[in-house]
Every structure is written in structure tokens, then in C-alpha cells.
Amino acid sequence: MDIYYNYSIDCELPPDGVFGGPANWQVAEKSTRGFIDAMAKLGVLEGATLFVYPDVAKKQATLFRELADQHIEIALHLHGKRYSRISNNKWMGEMTYQEQKAAIQAAKADLEEVTQQPCLGYRACYASANDDTFPILEELGFTWSSTSASGSYKPAVYACWSGGWPFPYHPSRVNKLIPGHLSIYEIPLTRGLRTFFMDDPERPMDMRVETPIEIRGENFESFSQIIVENITEMEKRNQPIRVIIGASHNTNLYGDPLSLAFQNLEGATRLAKEKTLDAGHSFVPASFNTIKNRALEINAF
Template identity: 30%
Template sequence: MSDELYLVFTMDCERIARFSPPGGPQDWNISERAIRGFAETLLENNLIGTFFIVPETAQRHRELFLELEKEGFELGMHYHAQAFLDGRYKKYLGEYSSEEQYEQLEAAKDYWEKALERSAESFRAGNCSASDDTFRVLKELGFRQGSTYIPDRNIPKFAAVWVGAYPYAHHTHSSNRLIPGDMEYFEVPITADPERSRVWGGKDTLQLRIEQVGKEVSPQQHLDLIDRIIRDQVEKEIPIKTIVPVTHNFFDYSDRENPLQRHLARVAKYFWEAAERFGLKLMPATIKQIHQAADAF
């Protein structure tokens, strides 16, 4: 059993709210301050992570993302059907057929790659929306890994039903999104409470979502959750132990008086302490690096 704990902080980078029905930052200035402040806070704590970026935001913040890539961050693709292009798509990704998903994601991938002049290899679906076809479609399009779901999320409205989904990093199945398989496409789920405590009116599992603090959970509840997550993977002898916190580019993480920035810094520091207490070596990582580590294990 490995004594390494892979930690990848993630940020979903959306279009501004007026172009993004599922939600977005108030304006591009807040978006930039969120992205830069998030990265600076992590780097100050010797951590990195993965940005999941919708195509239009990749274009808007191109130079910023390329700068952060040089600091060790990974640039992955994020996708909300309703926020892409001119709003022509009205449903959630998982509601579309495999052919329709392929068509949309192919166009989005092309847009993203032209914006950043990089290959899009890692993916996250907006709202965790997916069907049993989605992982296969992603593999066919050349994506290699992702972080698409929250275990036990149950929101049919979003086509985001993950009740019973395998909660640890794994290769995916070609026709069943809930179980491991032998496809090359590798999934590192957003980390959720192993005790399955609920938030959002019972629709979602408690997770390390930074912006929940002050609304649904206290800072101490997040620190306790980190301990439960690590203990669960140690006791079950999970070979590739991972933790994936999440946030969005809606919040000014460059403002050191912002309670969310303070909580991000608190959590970032706490991971080092918690890993040491459990006798694990903390490995700051990206989603791609976790896939590479799993294949080399």
C-alpha cells in the first residue's frame, strides 16, 4: 500500500454570469482576481492544482492561464452546455444523446485548444452532468482523465445522478458511469464525505467546496471532513489516495480579508498537518499527474 496522499485543488472557471445561465462571476475582473488569488494562496503553501476552464474563459484569460501553467498548474476543460457559444444548447450535458454530446464537446474542445494552443486532456462536466455514454465520448475525443462527479450526488434536474458511484480514483467503464472499468480514461472524483452526510437540502454529499463555509458548514467541519476522508482511505487501503477540493472563479481570493481566502489558506495548511498525523506523504498534484501515478503504481 502506498503511503502517498495526492492532493489536487481544483477551480471551475466559468464565463461571466450574464453569459452563463448555470452561474458565473459578476465580471471578468472578479474572475481574474479569483483565479490569481487562488493560485497565489496555493503556491504560498507549496501546493498546485487543476483549473477546469470553459472555452470562452480560456480565451479571455489566456495569458493568465499560460502564466500559471508555468508555475505547475494544469489547464483542463470545463463544459456547461447552456453557457457555450450563443446559448443555443438549453439542456444539461447528460441529457443529450452520445452523438449530441460528441458534437458539442468536439466543438468546445476545438475552441478551447485554439484559445490556449494546448491539447485538452483533462475534463470536468458542469454540474457533474453525465450519462453512461459520457466517459466513452470523452475517450473517443482524446481526453485522458477528468474529475467529473461528486459521489452520491442526486440531482436528476442536472442529469447528475451519482448514487452508488465508486468514490475513489479509477479507470472508467465504457457503458456504466458508476463503476470502474478498463478504459484508458481515468476519473478522480471530487472528494466527498465517506459518511455521506448531506447538504443542499439532501441533494448532495458534503464535500470540500470552499464557498460552502459560512453558508452550510463551519471551518471546523471542513477540517474534520479532511480527517474522515484520509482515515477512510487508509483503513480501506486504497492504493492511490486522493483528495480533490473544489471552488469557482466567483470569489475574490486575492483579497486577504475575504473569509473564503482565509479558509482556503487554512485548509491548505491543514492538509500538511493531517497527512503527517496519518503517516502519509502529501503529494501536491494535478489530475493528470494522479493518472500517471496510478498507471505507474
């Protein structure tokens, strides 16, 4: 069976005194270019995706138009408190149906103006969403998303995903946590099912490149555990579309092979391939859109 591999970065704004981000615009561009180069060097460029704030896309329009022309997958990343075209200062999951729809619609248009391509995918910053989010995305023409954070419960930022389905699924129209019959396909990040950050059960660990060695493990033990427990659980549940999905940010110097960022990206990629092959499956680097298309082909739930 195929197991699809994707690693993405969220392309965010420089710090504003409240929220963090890349140190400056130069670091942001160097990080983004370095990530694409690193994924090519690792032989998994087909599985590289950029989730981009609309204001970042407008500020760095030349960069993202160039990458779009190179067929790099570019999708929308949105933070309700950091978007210049809305003024309600709310988390995405805090917004009413109409507020959230207006914000996402405007942001989608901004990104498409830069890339000159349809924007098909979405990720909410901080995984902030509510039960209106997936129906809104479908209504606005998105065909896939990667916004859920199964196991995480952060009501302060309206990111309440406790008990959510942890693998790719067509969401319910009335409950964001469970499979249903919407056409949009949600492809969550791969997060620990029994592996937690700092042993906090409400913070399932993921494979972000900022992870310190003392938490990751000298030999990437934590990354390995996350991957193996997900492969094993997908098998137990007869999950129709199986994935290993990692993500980080445009804050890291991926282009430096001695950096922690590159080493963690390499480690996550290598282990995803090794553990997939060890389990008797095929390792397939893929865009989110490719994964969604495969789900449609086999009529996956």
C-alpha cells in the same frame, strides 16, 4: 503511502440571468490570478488546476495563455446550456452520444487554440454526465477527468451519481458509477461520506471556499471530518491511489488574506496536510495529470 492533494477552480462566465458566476470579467481575472498566487503562498502550487469554460478561455485568452506558459494545469469545464457553439440547450448528461461528443470536441479545440497545449482533462459543470461521457472522453483523447459527484443525485440536471465509486478509478464503459477498463482515469472531488450539507444525505459536503463559517465550523470541523473519513475509508478499501481534492470557482477574492475564500482555502490545505501526516502518510501536492500518471505506473484500477 502518498496522499495527493489538489485544489482547483472552475472558471465560468459572468451571470446571464439564469446561471451565476463571477460578477464581471474583471472579477473573474482577479479571482483566477489570486487563486494561483494563494496556492503558491500556501506552498502547494503543484496542486493548482484551472477548469475553464471554452468561451471564458477565448474571452480571456491572454490570461490563460500566460498561465499555460507558466505550466499551470488547465483543463476543460463545460456547461451544455452555456456554450456559444451549441444550440440544443441541453444539460451535458441529457445529450445523445453524438450531441455530447460534438460539444466536447468543439470545446476541447477552443481551449487548445488558446493554450496551445493538448487538453487532457475534463470536468462537466454541475457534474452533468451519462454513461456515454467517459467513453466519449477517451475517444477524444482525454486521459483524465474529475467530473463525478459520488453520493449526489440530481436528476433535474442529469447528475445522478448515487452509489458511485468515491475515489480515483478507471471507469466502466457501460456504467459511469463503477470501476472498469477504460484507460481514462476519473479523479473525483473529495466529498463527505457521512458529512452532508445542511444534513441532506443527497448533498455530500465538499470543501469549497464559499462555505460559511457557521457550516464549516469555527475551527473547520466539517472540513476536518470530510478529510478524516475519506482517509480512513481509502485505507479500509485498500484504494491504490489516494487523494484529497478540493474545488471552488472564479468568483472569490483568493488574493485577500482576510477574505473567507483565502481562509477556507488555507484551512482546507492545512488540514489536508495535518490529517495526512497524522495518519502516517506523505502529503504530495500534485496536478491531476501527475496523479493519473502515477495510477498508470502502478496499474491501479
